[in-house]
Amino acid sequence: MQITVSLHGVFRIDRFKLKTLEYPAGSDIQKVIDDLKIPVKLLGIMLINRVHAKSTDILHDGDTLMLLPLLEGG
Amino acid sequence: MKIQTTDPVTHPEQILYRRCTIDLKNGKQKMEDVPCQNLEDVLGGFGRSFQLLAERNISRAYSAENPLIINTGLLTGSSAMTGLRTYFSSYSPIKGSKAGLPAAMWSAGSGKFGCKFKWAGLDELIFENRSEKPVYVLIKETIDGPEITLKPAEHLLGLSTHKKIMTLHKEYDDAHFAVIGQAGENWQNVTMGSVALSTVNQLKSGDDKLRFAGRGGMGSIMGHKNIIALVAQSTDKHPPITKEVKEVHKQVITGGGSARLQPIKRGGGGGTWAAYDVMQPFHAVPVNNYRPQGNNLAEKLFRENVEKDYDIQSAACYRCGITCHNYISEKNPDGSRGDFIAKFDYEPLNLLSTNIGIHDPGQAGRLIHLCDNYGMDAISLGVTISYALSYNERHPENPLFNGATFGDYEKIRELIILSGEGKLPGIGKGSRHLSELMGETDYAYHIKGLEIAAYLPETNPGYCWAIAGGHMSMGSYGTLIREGLSDVDSWVKVITEDKLHIVGFDMVGLCKFFDITQGIGTDKIATCLKSDFNLEIEPEKIKAAVRRAFLLGLALELRQGYTKAEYCLPAEVTEKPNPHINLPNISNPEFMAELAEKVWEVFDKELEGLIP
Numbered sequence: 209m210q211i212t213v214s215l216h217g218v219f220r221i222d223r224f225k226l227k228t229l230e231y232p233a234g235s236d237i238q239k240v241i242d243d244l245k246i247p248v249k250l251l252g253i254m255l256i257n258r259v260h261a262k263s264t265d266i267l268h269d270g271d272t273l274m275l276l277p278l279l280e281g282g
Numbered sequence: 283m284k285i286q287t288t289d290p291v292t293h294p295e296q297i298l299y300r301r302c303t304i305d306l307k308n309g310k311q312k313m314e315d316v317p318c319q320n321l322e323d324v325l326g327g328f329g330r331s332f333q334l335l336a337e338r339n340i341s342r343a344y345s346a347e348n349p350l351i352i353n354t355g356l357l358t359g360s361s362a363m364t365g366l367r368t369y370f371s372s373y374s375p376i377k378g379s380k381a382g383l384p385a386a387m388w389s390a391g392s393g394k395f396g397c398k399f400k401w402a403g404l405d406e407l408i409f410e411n412r413s414e415k416p417v418y419v420l421i422k423e424t425i426d427g428p429e430i431t432l433k434p435a436e437h438l439l440g441l442s443t444h445k446k447i448m449t450l451h452k453e454y455d456d457a458h459f460a461v462i463g464q465a466g467e468n469w470q471n472v473t474m475g476s477v478a479l480s481t482v483n484q485l486k487s488g489d490d491k492l493r494f495a496g497r498g499g500m501g502s503i504m505g506h507k508n509i510i511a512l513v514a515q516s517t518d519k520h521p522p523i524t525k526e527v528k529e530v531h532k533q534v535i536t537g538g539g540s541a542r543l544q545p546i547k548r549g550g551g552g553g554t555w556a557a558y559d560v561m562q563p564f565h566a567v568p569v570n571n572y573r574p575q576g577n578n579l580a581e582k583l584f585r586e587n588v589e590k591d592y593d594i595q596s597a598a599c600y601r602c603g604i605t606c607h608n609y610i611s612e613k614n615p616d617g618s619r620g621d622f623i624a625k626f627d628y629e630p631l632n633l634l635s636t637n638i639g640i641h642d643p644g645q646a647g648r649l650i651h652l653c654d655n656y657g658m659d660a661i662s663l664g665v666t667i668s669y670a671l672s673y674n675e676r677h678p679e680n681p682l683f684n685g686a687t688f689g690d691y692e693k694i695r696e697l698i699i700l701s702g703e704g705k706l707p708g709i710g711k712g713s714r715h716l717s718e719l720m721g722e723t724d725y726a727y728h729i730k731g732l733e734i735a736a737y738l739p740e741t742n743p744g745y746c747w748a749i750a751g752g753h754m755s756m757g758s759y760g761t762l763i764r765e766g767l768s769d770v771d772s773w774v775k776v777i778t779e780d781k782l783h784i785v786g787f788d789m790v791g792l793c794k795f796f797d798i799t800q801g802i803g804t805d806k807i808a809t810c811l812k813s814d815f816n817l818e819i820e821p822e823k824i825k826a827a828v829r830r831a832f833l834l835g836l837a838l839e840l841r842q843g844y845t846k847a848e849y850c851l852p853a854e855v856t857e858k859p860n861p862h863i864n865l866p867n868i869s870n871p872e873f874m875a876e877l878a879e880k881v882w883e884v885f886d887k888e889l890e891g892l893i894p
Contacts, residue, residue: 250542
């Protein structure tokens, strides 16, 4: 299946902003996080098709996954 | 502090704090060791000062009867990382109820002044009445305890915050400083004056790298009292760092809360400024007076775009490993670092750039620099200017002031200079004052008279119950974006249980970044208190004391005439929903009405009898 992955903030460094990736059916968000070596301690927000999600949520063909860093304080 | 117990919960009276009360009218001083009445007193900060303010019935902020209380937290000057905080408390000249009464307020700042203040042997300094002539206050460590002297300050008048500090620095070795700028001197026309605190980096480099107790006009109160500066002179007294505290520090630096604040080269997110990158995908970065239009304007201030033309240096407070902020400097043609421009922190940056239509990093930095040097609260100033710009956009035929519009750097700069010099009370007295003068209050972005932080109100109904500024006294500002919570009951819990505890950091002397994720009631805090003072306090007891202090703040608001109808978001938010924000709408009237009912249902029961 094809998943469009949108990265934000520091996750773009040495990776990409937006890319369509191939994943086997049944893959979850954690699989993408692991493959892209996203630092877990910085990972704050995961969205599937703009809806908040958790790392164990299963992805489906055509989904857009957004991964954003933590938002704490200002 | 004199600590004669290990159990401050059962025996707070066995802990005494050193308080000096000065009557500025006649110079009389009273130095005393005051037994704590409860754990709030022991922890300090606003937990103690608000109990004192509750004893006063104050109807005007600028009055002789309104005290200015300066104190520290128990962990200020301790071995705990971020233990740098100084607190300024008083009834505020800018925050007040529609009944016309001023609200009790505190403001916190880092820098090294708080440590020097405590190491001089003092825990609390209260100023009564006002001085006839401008003075600065020298707090000096002696073998007999702290010695306090009032000194003529005419030579400091008219200087910027930075120049005041550097002038005093030439005179006093081993000292740190808390000063007001020209804004605070012109308190009659500026109610948003801040207090600037010196840093080690500032005194060493000569660059204006200060810290601020910005919120609520505490610098204006200081100006009204005719106190131009405070000097705390003492030797450094760093306690040894035990292995237990070292382990806590390790957790602080690597923990979830501060991880994103660490420099990028250390695997972090790059400081508070990185909030831009997280909020922009939701179109939730404030643009043009909190009305993002679904475009990419905010991206112009993304780090990746700023670093093309400017030098960015990660920076930390004194002995702090969190490294939460960035210094922006000119970049020389050869790529080396040029002149220092300003400190980029999320709130001042956004409210003095994107939210007023400025998208050039250099211009943004210079406006922040001006605001800092005049000694104004960047949040109140930025939001009041954005109101004026919004008014001018709506009334091009009859604009306010110099006719400044969003993005007009030169005219906005002029507004800041005039405000700082006390020549533009329309800006200097804040957005509520200006909006009421103009008869258009719907798009004035304040709550209870105090301008909100740089998080859209659409994302944070918790603003309404913040007791001392939107993001520093109610930690709910990132909840919708972070977690997507959109049901009323979850928000009731966020406001009444989880996120109010952020104020505990403004009692104990630490920065909220010490543990922004887990908050105040943790083993980390208990470990530091045990290690430095041999105090045994269960985290739950700390949380309970913090809750009591918060509730007292809420009770004080109600006593000062706030009605529950004033606990509301700016009208534009609820009446004209912004379709460009990619988040659930939790600011609609129905949601807010149900939320208010349920929040008050929780708080009302606990507020009974808090104030006699």
